[in-house]
Structures are given as structure tokens and as C-alpha cells.
Amino acid sequence: MSISTKLRCLNKKLAALSITVLTVWLPGQSSGLPQSEGDIRSLEAGKSVERDLAAGQSHHYSFVLEPGQYLRMIVEAKDKNVMALLVAPGGKRLLREDTRYHATRVLSLTWVTEESGSYQLEVRSPDKDVAAGRYRVSFEELRAATDQDKKRLAAGLTFGEATRLRGQGGQSTAESLRKSIEKYKEALQLFRELGDRNSQAHTLNRIASVYESLDETHTALDYHTQALSSYRDVGDRLGEARELYGLASIYRELGEYQKAIEYLNNSLSILRTLGDRRNETFVVMSIGNLYSLLGDNQKTLNFYDQGLSLFRATGDRGGEASLLNSMGLLHLSENEYQKALEFYNQGLAIYRALGDRRGEAAALSGLGRVHTSLNENRKALEFYNQALRLYGSAGSRRGEAYTHLYIGRSYFLLGEHRESLDHLNRAISLSRALKERGAEGASLYEIARVHRAMGNLIEAQSHSGAAIDIAESLRHEVPGSQLRASFFASVQRYYRLKTDLLMQMHKQRPSERLDSAALETSERARARSLLEMLAEARADIRQGVDAQLLERERSLGKLLNARAERQTQLLSGTHTPEQAAATAKEIESLLTEYEQVQAKIRANSPRYAALTQPRTLSLNDIQQRLLDDDTLLLKYSLGEERSYLWAVTRDSLASYELPKLAEIEAAARRFYALARRADSESAELEEAAASLSKILLAPVADRLGSRRLMIVADGVLHYIPFAALPSPDTRRPLIVRHEMVSLPSASVLAEMRRDLTGRKAAAKAVAVFADPVFNTDDPRLKPESDKSLSQSGRESSSRDLERAMRDVGVGERFTRLSFSRREAQAIAAIAPAGQVMKALDFEASRATATGADLSQYRVVHFATHGLLNSEHPELSGLVLSLVDRQGQPQNGFLRLHDVYNLKLPAELIVLSACETGLGKEIRGEGLVGLTRGFMYAGAARVVASLWRVDDAATSEVMKLFYRGMFNRGLRPAAALREAQVEIWKQERWRSPYFWAAFTLQGEYR
Secondary structure, rough: HHHHHHHHHHHHHOOOOOOOOOOEEEEOOOOOOOHHHHEEEEEEOEEEEEEEEEEOOEEEEEEEEEOEEEEEEEEOOOOOOOEEEEEEOOOEEEEEEEEEHHOOEEEEEEEEEOOOEEEEEEEEOOOOOOOOOOEEEEEEEEEEEEEEHHHHHHHHHHHHHHHHHHHHOOOOHHHHHHHHHHHHHHHHHHHHHHHHHHHHHHHHHHHHHHHHHHOHHHHHHHHHHHHHHHHHHHHHHHHHHHHHHHHHHHHHHHHOHHHHHHHHHHHHHHHHHHHOOOHHHHHHHHHHHHHHHHOOOOHHHHHHHHHHHHHHHHHHHHHHHHHHHHHHHHHHHHHOHHHHHHHHHHHHHHHHHOOOOOHHHHHHHHHHHHHHHHHOOHHHHHHHHHHHHHHHHHHHHHHHHHHHHHHHHHHHHOOOHHHHHHHHHHHHHHHHHHHHHHHHHHHHHHHHHHHHHOOOOOHHHHHHHHHHHHHHHHHHHHOOOOHHHHHHHHHHHHHHHHHHHHHHHHHHOOHOHHHHHHHHHHOOOHHHHHHHHHHHHHHHHOOOOOOHHHHHHHHHHHHHHHHHHHHHHHHOOOOHHHHHHHHHHHHHHHHHHHHHHHHHHHHHHHHHHHHHOOOOOOOOHHHHOOOOOOOOEEEEEEOOOOOEEEEEOOOOOEEEEOOOHHHHHHHHHHHHHHHHOOOOOOOHHHHHHHHHHHHHHHHHHHHHHOOEEEEEOOOOHOOOOOOEEEEEOOOOEEEHHOOOEEEHHHHHHHHHHEEEEEEEEOEEEEEEEEEOOOOOOOOOOOOHHOOOOOHHHHHHHHHHHHHHHHHHOOOOOOOOHHHHHHHHHHHHHHHHOOEEEEEEEOOOOOHHHHOHHHHEEEEEEEEEEOOOOOOOOHHHHHEEOOOOOOEEEEEOOEEHHHHHHOOOOEEEEOOOOOOOOOOOEOOOEEEHHHHHHHHHHHHOOEEEEEOOOOOOHHHHHHHHHHHHHHHHHHHHHHHHHHHHHHOOOOHHHOOOHHOEEEEEOOOOO
């Protein structure tokens, strides 16, 4: 089921909010009322009755009326659903209402009588398999009918007839939907004549919803906008929430994701203010669906968990089924096929019980996708064909478009290429007619794959290029760098396919040098969010933004730090799993809001609006703007069937085909696992290093020489210390003959240089943070601090802190880094006199690190522990002093989101801490972590580590590194090379574990 289909289904659900005119007219039907008068209770006007109703049971009430009377009755379901029927004398059914289709579970029945006699109200349970529930019937009004009453009844009956034609539970057809629009418009005119603005708003909403079902998106947008204005005019906050929701659905369809998220959050805010948990559920689910579409599975799961609990608490079976389908899709995207099957089958059972054909089709389509992923394509086709028939009868062209796409994919996997193209072309036609660009892009990609398999490389290349054009267009409409990165990860396969096609065409026609076009396509797929963030940093997009919005960003940042610290305190003491989960959910919610505020800042920034998005580099750009005569760019691209390497110098390009992704990953993971351990067997480590070098470096051995190597890695290769790989010709580590520099992409270096051009160097040499105070039992605490914190209290607090760190994944206490003090002293002794700031002990604090004085230094060095949060990289950071001079706890975590807010135009940042070079891996972006944060803050280059480093060896590496820079005037890349080679030459530290973890990213000049 597509995300857009889910949103429309939910919109239909939410459309029932506060509708009291929804009445179904049932002329001429027999009531089936009991024959025994003893089964019927009398009910008088102005009275009410509250009773329990068992499953499958009916209660009957009678009242004698005269012709020309107006009556109004209210039936309210307290917990379980009920159905209410109004029956005329003689058994003719007049009205039928069902709380399953009313979000408020309150039914309003009005009528103007035409004959005298005994009328009856029947209240029955529509569910035969649920426990007893309680309801209340109130005979609110009985009086002589006026002309207005009769007109209102006519309008209500017309509205009810429109609703009947529209169908409940997905049982509509395209023809019935068209007829329902005609009836709704008749009702709208009657409500206008009555001056009934509330009912006008409700009817506008229904018209919009039907147009959505017919995939007439722009017309639906117009009616939703009218309805929103009407609800605001009459002060109907619930109706306003509904329309904000409906507009979010439309904007998602149009690819305007920023507006969709904004409208959903506004709707959610109103519903929570009103305490409307039932309808809050639909909005929560929709937000989850949108994050799923954008590829952010963690946020998706967070919202889905909230939604499922709410649906079950409110007894909404249809909503529960829809969410079960969505959870099936989420697990499918995570390759958790058994879980996906379970969720889809649960949803399918509920949809069938409800008679919801669209929902049933969506569940069947989902089951088909799981079987496709399991390579059970014949079975998948059975599910898809069932879904296609149901979508067709329900008039869902969007559902048909996606199902044709899935059928085409299955036929391709079966090798039946003509059948595949037939269905994929149908998907293209429908997608274009509906302006469903996501489905169109996916269909173009699949067509390209079919043509590649058929040997039609030119045709395949054309279709893959068209798919990329759509992906680029959609990407620019995604709000926020993190969401944009998640979305871009979901379309990486488009770029990899085109890259592969161009390289295969190059193999056939090498004189055309299509490998250069392949290189440029690969470059378009790399680190785009970082590239744009660097451009934003240079433009200072917060200038001219509303002060309240900026203050909200600042306050959320402070709140995020406080909640993260509170999480540590909670986990340090006795706590329940529920408390831990609640705290984690609160932090997740704050992170989401923080990102949304930043997206609003971009949307409202004049400088951001005027900002020209940076373009990725061509081959000529790379050669002329980035490379000097002594630098060789090695750029890798890993693919499912084949991988590639490009070797670029200032005046040449060579390209190579490498093994498939799985083979490279296996070799890389083996080498990394051995290199990061001090006790690895040397023979095993050497064999693993040689094996990986043979794959990655042997093809380009004749071009290496003694050049500086600029590495643009891909996937698992981001974790590899290329410096430790043996040179193909000498078998010694690459670092012996080559300076090494890593980059997320070549284009990132060009963007960094734009910022560095003309920048005035800071006046002072180096600021060093080292030997922070982590624990309350540290001997550096003053004796007088005992007055405020006893020795036993300090020991208890220290143990609590250790336990907290273990619970959040650190696994050990923050031990004092004794060698870091020596490291700092050595750096200070080497650096120019009077140009050093040493922040040691309590001064190695978060307050010092975020102060303005730090911008006065060309180099900033952090010798401390690092924390890696791969799930939420914003919470990764450096650990500075956690207690003050009085022994009181303080916030000592410098987190990634804090780093983004620094103004730190340093020539070099050195992160002499564990795993500071790692982060969350996002396809197409690489590792998102501290290194990028400092680049955004203004650093020209960053030295960071790939694993936990021995602190004695680190201290020695750093001493040699700074001696090379300050005493010999070497560039950072050259100084790091010399330091690492010097350590490697020492027998006790020859293992890569001791020296190879440190890598330099950024400017090599």
C-alpha cells in the first residue's frame, strides 16, 4: 500500500470528526422489530436512558408522534460501538446511524413526521464478537416542525444519500463516487440557503474527500481550503484539525513535504489541546507514514508504536488495520520478512471483516511485496492480481499504478521481460496522469533494469536518467537536512544503476570516455546534505529569521541537553523499563521537534531563499579546482553486481571494475575487526590487509607512485584506515609513501574552499582540552568540597554515573585519561610561546568549549573520551568535566547538535578521543557524526579516530604530529603521515591498532 493511499484512507476516517448531519435514508426497508410489545420500552421527550448492551443484542424504544412534528434524539456510545435505527409505524426504516463511522461516537437523529402512530428507535450492537458496552439515549427535542426544519431535514437526507453513494468501508466505485459528489453539492446549496455554516464546512470536507478518492488532487485541495476557512470562521477547532490533516495529505501528494509536516503538527497540537485521543491517533499515524516515505525508519517506528496503542485503546478496528499494514511495510523495508507477513495478515483479516475493499487490496499488495523480496514471485503475483482487481472495482487508480509497478518487478525477476514492460508502462501512464512522481520514478528505474537485462543499454540509461531527474526534484522538496538525507538514501539505487550502465557502455565503447559521466553520476549521489549544509553555514541563514523562532530553536537545544542528562540520572538509579522507554521516547520527540523548527527556519529565512544550491563537480572541475600535480583522487562506488574505482589526476582519468559489494564488504569487515584490536595475530592481520589491498589498490598500483591519496570511500569502506593497507608493490603500509586524506565527496572539498578563500587566520596557535574531571572521587576535588558532598556521597554518585554509562551503552566508567595531560603539556611545549590555551581539569568544560574565545585559535585539540550514538548522531559527542570544583554534577557533554551551533573557523580540529570519526551510516551520505559537525562549524580539516585508541600511543602520535606542524612547518596531512610512520617503525606499536585509527578529513593543502 502506498503512503499516499494510507493517507487518503486515514483522511476518510478523520473526515467523520464532529459530523452530526451524516444520516443514511433507508426508504421502504423492513425493520425486523420484535413482535412482542413486552420487548419495547417507552421513551418520552426530554428523558434519557443509559443501559448496557451485550454483543449481538438489540434494545427497542417506542414513542407516539403526530404528523408535522420535529424530533431530535442523541445516542452516545460510552465504550463499544452501537447502531441506531429510526422506524416509522408499519416498520418502514427512516434513518440508520453507526458509531463506527463517527469519530465522536455520538449519533444525532432528526426527523419531521408525516404520519401519526407509534415510532420506534432500535439500538443494536454491530459487533457480534465484542464484550458488552454501555450507551445513553436522550430524547432531546419534540415540537411542531417549521419550514426551516423541513428544509434542514431535506438537506440532511440529501447529505445522507451522498454518503450512502460514497460507501462506507471502501465499498465504493468510481461511478458511485461521482454521484455522491453531485448529492453533496446539492446538500451544500441547501445548507447555504439555511445559513448553516457548520454543515457547509462539513459538506465541503466530504466533497474534498471524495475528490481525493478519485485522485483529483488539485480539486480536493480547493475544497479542503474552503472547508478550513469555514471551520475557522465558526470556531470549530475539531473541524479545523480535520482540514489541516486533509491538506497535509494533499500536500504530501504534491510532494510539498515541508507543508505536509507543518499541517500535520498543527492538527496534532489542536487535537491534544482538545484531549481527543481517538483522532490524535490518525494524525500520529500519518506523521509516521510520512517519515516512512522519507526513509526515516526510527521516527516512523516511534509514531507507529504510539498510534497502535491509541487505536487499540479506542477500539478503532479500521485504523488498527491501516496501521498494521504500515508496520508490515516498515518491517519489509528492514528486511524483516516474517514480521512483515504477520502484520500484513493481521491487517488483511480486519479489512475483510470490515468489508473494506481498498484496505484489503493494500494488505494483499503488501503480502505480494514480501513474497517478491523472498524471491517467491509466482506467489507474489497471485496476491498482486487480487489487489489489482479490488483497486479497479474501488476506482483507485493510484492503487492500480503501484500494483502494476509491483507486478512488473515480479515479472522482471522471473525473466519475463515483455510482461514486465507491459505492466511497468501501465504504471508509468497512470502515475503521470495522477502526477504521482514517486511511483513514476520507481517505474522508470524498473524499466531501466529490464532494458539492461535485455542488453538495451542506451534505452536503460535514458530511463535511469529520467528516474534520477524525478528523485532530484522530490529531494529538493523534502524539509530539513536529516529528512533529505533519509529520502536520498532511499533512491540511491537510481544513481548506482545509471553509474553501472555508463560503465558497461564505456567497456563497449571506450573511446567515448563514458567513465567520466559515470564518475559524475556517482559524485551526484554523495554527501549532498553535507554539501548543502556547508553552503548554509557560509550564508548564515539565521539572519533575518523571526526572533521567536530562533529562541525556540535555542530553548529546544537546552531542553534536549537537559533531557539527555536526566536520562543519565534516571538510568543511574533504580528504574523500570517503562520509565527508561518513556524517557527515550521524550528525547525522540524533542529531536523531531528540533528538526522541525530548523526546517521552519530554512523556510522563513530570506538568505536561505536566495541561496543557490551548490552543484556537484564535473570531472573537469575536480581536475582543475581540487587536484594539484602531487594528488591522486581514488573514488569508490560499491554495487550489488559490480563495484567501480576511478583514479583521477590533474590530467588523467582511469577507471576499474571491482568485485561486487558482498565480496568487498566481507574483506573490509574482516580487516577492520582485526585492525582495531591490539591482540590480533600478526599473520592473520597481514593476510586480511593484503586481501583487501588486492581488491581496492592492486588495479591502480601503477598510478600510485608517491602521490598524496585523496580517498572518497563508499559504504563499509568509510570504516577502513587506508593508511594501514599494504602498498601493492612494497607490501609496506600506504602511509609510508603517501599522505592520506579522506573526503565524503570531492564536491564537499570545493564547497569548503569557497568558505576558506580569503579567511583571515586566527591570531593564536592552539587551544587544548585535556584531562577533564569525570568522577566525584577524583583527587583533584578540593577538600572543602566535603562540606557539600561527603566522601561516601561522592563514591555513591560516581558509582551511579558508571552504572548510567553502562546503561546507555558506554560499557565502562569514564576513567581519568592520565596520558592526555602529558599530551597537552607536550603540545603546549611545542607550540609558539604565548599562543596556547590549556583547558585542563575543571577548565576542560563544556562552558569553555562553547565560549567565543575559542575562535581565536588556529588549532583546537580535544584529548578526552568520545561518545558514539549511532542511532541518534545528534547525541554523540565529547565528554568534558562532569563535576565542578565543588564536586557538584554539571553538564559536561558537548553533543553534535551543540557543535553545529558553534562558530569555529579553525584551520584544524583534532579529536583525540575514541571513535570520533564514526557516526550513523546513511546510504549516499556516509558517516554522519562529529567530523561533519566541526566542518559545519567552520573547520578546514578534522583529525578523528576510527576505533578506541590506546591513550599512551595516542599521546605519542599527537606529540609527533604537532612537532611536525609547529617545529617543521609541515601541512597537517604531511605531519600526520610522519607521526604515524614514526610510530609504525617502533616494534611495540607496529600494529595498526596503535596508529592507524587517526584519519584526516577535509583540506589537504
